[in-house]
Amino acid sequence: MTTSSYGDRPWLALYREGQPTDIDPEFDNLLAMVDDAVRRAPHQDAIRYFDGRMSLAELDAAADALAAALQQRGFAAGDRLALFSQNHPAFVIGMLAAWKAGGVAVSVNPMYKQRELRHLLQDSGARVLLCLDEVHEVAADVLAGAGHEVEIVISSAGRDFQTRDDPRVLPDRDPAALPGAVGLTDLLARHAGQRPAPVRAAHPDDPAFLVYTSGTTGEPKGACLSHANLVFNARSYREWMELSPPDAILAIAPLFHITGLVGHGVLSLLVPAPLVLGHRFNAEVMVDLIREHRPVFTVGAITAFTAMVGGPGVGPDDFASLTKVYSGGAPIPPSVADKVESVLGAYVHNAYGLTETSSITHLVPPQRRAPVDPESGALSIGVPIASVRARIVDGAGDEVPLGEVGELAIAGPQVAEGYWGRPDATAASFPGGELRTGDVGFMDSDGWFYLVDRLKDVIIASGYKVWPREVEDVLYSHPAVREAAVVGVPDEYRGETVHAFVSLQPDAVVTEAALVAHCRERMAAYKYPRAIAFVDELPKTASGKILRRELRGGRA
Template identity: 50%
Template sequence: MAAQTMSRSEGHDGRTLPNEFPTALAMFRASAAAAPDAPLVRYFDTTLTFAEVDGMSDALAVALSEHGLARGDRVAVVLQNIPQYFPVVLAAWKIGAVPVPINPMYKRRELHVILADSGAVAAVCLESVAEELVAAAADTDVRAIFTTSELDLQTRDDPRIFAASERRRGTGTADLLETIERYRGRRPEPVDLGPDDLAYLPYTSGTTGPPKGSMSTHANVVFTAQVYRDSVGMAAGGGMFAVAPLFHITGLIGHIAAPMLTRCPAVLTCRFHPVAAADAIREHGATRIIGAITVFIAWTDAAEVAREHLASLQSVFSGGAPVPEGALAAFRDKFGHYIHNGYGLTETNSPAITVPFGAAAPVDPESGAVSIGTPVADTVAEVVGDDDAVLPVGEVGEIVIAGPQVCAGYWNKPDETSRAMPGGRFHTGDVGLMDADGWFYIVDRKKDQINASGFKVWPREVEDVLYAHPAVREAAVVGAVDRYRGETVKAVVSLKSGAEADEDGLIAFCRERMAAYKVPRTVEIRDELPKTVTGKILRRALRGG
C-alpha cells in the first residue's frame, strides 16, 4: 500500500522547532533578564514579577541546600494553584533538584506511595495537607517539610474560594514564606544542568495500575513551552488563565513553563469556581486559556457568567477530554469563542496534537467526533493495529506518538518503559483514526470499549449523541453487566439548569440517531457526574453504580 494512504502524519506543515534554551531554568532566566519587572503571576489582588519570583526562588534554593538537598534529589510539591508553586519549582531547578507534583487532595496512603516511590527528600505542602503529609512521610526519605497557605500572597479573601480556608501550622514543619524571608538576598551555588536532566517527575493517574513517575526532562519542558507559544498562540502581555491544576501536566507546562518563556503571566484563583474564575479573567484581561471541556460547559450553563466576562480571551483551547460538537457550538453561541482541541498526556508533556491556532477542526462524518488536530512541530503521530503496524487512513487503531515531547521513561520502571515506549514511540492507549488530510480523531480508550453480544460499542460515540440533546449538560457512557448480552450500554447524564428530560425520552432520542445495539438500555440522571481534579468525567466511578 502506498505510503500516503497510511495513518502516519508529521508535525504542522513539516515545521521544525529546535529548543531555544538548554534547560527550563535557562529559559526562565532569559525572560527575567529581558523583562525583570514583567508580571509572571497574578493572584487576586497580588502580582509577582519575574524579579520577585527570581529572588524568592534564590532564597528558597539556599534553604533547601542547607537542608542537605543536592542535584538530582526530589522535592514533593503538594499545592493548589497558588503563586508559591513558581518559586518552589525554580528553587528546585536552581540546585539541580526535581519537583514531584502531587495532587493535594490525596490522602495518606496515596501520598505515601508517591513519596516512597520517588524517594523525595523534602516536601512543600498546603497547611491543610500537613498532618496527612507528615504521617505519609513516615518510613520515607523525606527529612524537611515546608508548609504554606492559599491565604498567603493575597488580601482579598474571596469567600467563594476561601470560605473554608483557615491557618494552621503543622507540627514538625517550617513555614515556606518565613523561610524565604530568612534567606532573602542569598543566592545558591550554580549547578550545571543539561537538557537530559529531569525537570519534573509527575505521576500518572494510575487508572491502569499503580501510579508511575513520568520522567520529564528539561529538553521536554522547553520544547513543549515553545509549542504553547507557537501552536496555542501565547504571547507577552495579557494572561494565561490557569484553570488546569498546576500539579497536572497541562498546568506544569501550559501554566508554569509557558508563562516563563512567553512573559504571558499566569492568572491563578487557587481552585475553579465558575463565577470567580470568570471575574478573574475580566479583571486581569486574560487572553489565553486551556482547560477541560467541563470548564467551558460550566460557563455555558452559568447564568451569572456573561459574554463580557470572557471578552478578553483571544485563544481558547481544551485538552484532557474529547470536545463534543454540541458543547463547542453552545459555548461559541454564548461567548463568541471557538474552542480549539489539544491532545497530550503526562508522558508527552502536554500537547502532541493540536488544532492549529486560528483553524477550525473538521468533524468525522462517521463517528461525529471533532478532530483533536494534527501533530505539532517535529512530532510524528501514527495509528497502529495490534501488531504495531501502521494502519490505512480511516481505520481505527491505537494512536502512537514520537517526538521531542515524549518523556525519558517511567521512574525506576524499565520494563514498563520498554512496553509503553519502545524505541521512544509512546503508545497512548487512546483509540482513534486519521483522515486523508492528516487530521486525527479520538474514538475512545482501549479499556472503555463495550462488548454487547459481540457488537463493539465505543462510549464516545454514544456520548456525542447525548450531548446533542438540548437538555443534556454532561454525559458518560459505560458498560454494565448484562446476563444475556454480557455487557450492555448504560448512560449517566446531568441536565442543563432549568432543562427537563427523562430516561424514556433520552433513549428514544438515541434510538433515532444510531444502531439499536449502541442505544443505552438505561439512562440515569444525576445532578453532577464524578470528575477528576482536571475535569475529566470518571467513567470508572459509574460502572456498576
C-alpha cells in the first residue's frame, strides 16, 4: 500500500478504482523490456521523426548493429556512451546500443558549451561520444584537448532518418567537420545484420543511465539511475495513464532531460507505443506534429503548453487527440493552468519528480483536478504514486505535523542510489537512502502535497520569509502577464528585497506601477515586488524551467 510514515493516508481514496497502490517489477532490466516489446509488436512504429518511420524491429536491428560496432572497437561492459543529441532517433539507437553492449548511457544537453561538455565527459569517463552534426564545433574543441577518456566519436546528421526537412528546427547551414568521427548511418550500414557478443544480463541495480542534475550549488552531478529505477517509473507512467500500444506519445520534453527520457523514451518502449519526435521544441512544429500524428499522451513544462496554445489559429480541435496531458519540471500557477485549458481543451494535470527520482513521484489522479491551497495559493503537485514513501521533514530530518511547511523527503523504488563518483554528495542528499529534495512544501489533511518553493530560493526581507512562487502566482493572475520570475536582491535596509522579471502577453500593455499595485493589493507588505523589469523572454532550461539564478546576476 502507498504509505508514508504518517501512516495510512486519505490519498488512497483519491486513486481511481483499480489503480494499483504498489507495483511489482515487470522486468529485471531494460533490455528484457525492449525484447518483450519487439517480440509482441515488431512491425509497429517505434519512432516517428517528421515523415520518417522506424519500426520496433528496425530500431532493435539498428541498436544491435551499433552495439556490435562498439564492441569491435573495444567498448566493454560498464563503459559509458555519451549522447550529445536533440530529440532525434540517434539518441534512442545509442541508448539501446549502450545497454546491449553492457554499458551505461549518459545524456548530454545539446545546448552545452565547451566548459560544460568537458566537465561532463571528464566526470562520467565516457569512452564514446555520439553527437549530432549541429554540435560539431563544441565537440571538436573539447575532443582536441586532454582530460577526457573519449576514444570513439560517432556523428549523426539532424536530417538522418527522415524524408522531410523542417527549417524551423533544423540548421540550414553545413556543419563543421568533426575530426576522427565516423558517421552513424555509415556505421549502421557497415554492421547491418550483426548482433553484439553476449554480455552478462544486467542486474536490476546496475547503472543504466547517468543523468546530470543542474549545478545550482557547484558543478553538475550525475544521478546514477539503475535498470530497476527506469523500468519501475516507466511502468508507473503506463499504469497511471492507462496507455496502450495505439496511444502515440508526443515528446515535448527533451530526451536528455529526465522527464523526456522516462516519460517519453523508456515509456514508449515499455507500452510499446509510437514515439513522436520533433528534434527540439518549437511551438509551431509541435502543433503540426499533433495535427499529423494525433498523439494521446504527453508530459512537459507548462511553459511549453503556454507557447503552443498561444500560436495564431490554434484551437481545441488541434489538440483533441491529447486526452492525457501532464505538466512537470516547473510548478503550474493556477491562473496559467486555467488559461491553457481554455485553448487546449484538456485539463493539464500536475506532475512532480526529480532527476534523482527517475522522474515522477507525485501525480494528480486522472479523474481529479488539483486543489488550490487557500492560504498560499499553490496548486497541489498531487499524491504519491505507487510504492512511494513521502514525508515532510524539518532540518533535523524529523517529520513535521500535517499542514506545516518543511522539506519534502522521498524514498521508493525509483530513487537513485546516489551520484556518480560523489560519495560525500550522496551521503548528504540521500541519508539512509531517502532523498532530501530541497523542495519546501506541506501535506494537507486529505493527503494532497503542495510545494511552496526551493530552499535556496527563499528571500529574507526584513526578517520575513518570502517564497518567490507565491509572488509569481499573484503576477500570473494579471491578464497582461505571460511569464514571471521573482528573485531576491541585496538591500541595505531590508537585507533583501523582492525583484520581479515579467514578459507580457502579445500586444499587452501595462506599467510597472500597475503591476506593483496589483501585487500590493493581494499580499502582505513585505512580499510584494519593489521593482519589476520587463523582458522579452525569461531564461529557461531546455526542459522549460525558468532559471532564477541567471536573473539574479542580470537584474535590470
